[in-house]
Amino acid sequence: MNIKLTLVLSDITGKSGMRIIEAILAGERDPKKLADLADIQCKTPKEEIAKALEGNWEEDLMFVLRQNYDTFKHFCVQLDRCDTELEKLMENYRTEVAEAGRPSYSPTKKRRDYHKRKRTVGFDVERKTYDMWGVNVFEIPGISHLTALELMSELGHDFTRKFPSSKQFCCWCNIAPNTKISGGKRISSHVPLRRNNVGLISRSIASSLANAKNQLGSFYRRIRSRAGGKAAVIATAHKVAKYSLPWLQTKHLITQKKSV
Known part of the structure; x- marks a missing residue:
């Protein structure tokens, strides 16, 4: 027209x-x-x-x-109906896995620096993730509503029991190099060609930090200038999964309680 x-x-x-x-x-x-x-x-x-x-x-x-x-x-x-049904399922799941003594959700912990999307989830995802893991994953740069929901659906509430260390978790996510050493020399350190949904989510988080003005963004750009974009995505995704994901913070809190 x-x-x-x-x-x-x-x-x-x-x-x-x-x-x-x-x-x-x-x-x-x-x-x-x-x-x-x-x-x-x-x-x-x-x-x-x-x-x-x-x-x-x-x-x-x-x-x-x-x-x-x-x-x-x-x-x-x-989409609104899907959000309503998803909120019901998550509420039922939260009541099943509720733990005694978990810190209550505090709105003061809300992160305000993420970009507001035109189409967002129709319920408070931040509250749901806090109820499931006991930490606020939105404090991690690059986390959005959709990536938080994807992590919740892939990991569940008790995945911390399956990975004794961050090294094993990163290997399972396929975001750690498979270094092969022979005779004291490194032959290769390529990431295996294996699909893992949590690893893909971590890579998408890392890719969104390319121009971020924070420590992870600076780390991404430093690795990219030295080894290229693919290596920067893998390295940043590895750092996010190793130091930022809530399962490590949960284990740290448990360790602190035992030491006390």
């Missing part, structure tokens, strides 16, 4: 885009009135938005637009 909304809005499913699309479907055709519906935080001038909304409004394409809009809304409702 000669509409170029994607050229003036970075995301047409955001507030500005959805308001404009809903007004078009309601019968509004004036480009200036449609441009005025853009959110106040939109950086594109309204004059440019109005120029991008000068269309021919063909009926068949309007029908296609409404079909796509209805489909988008349907999937949004389905």
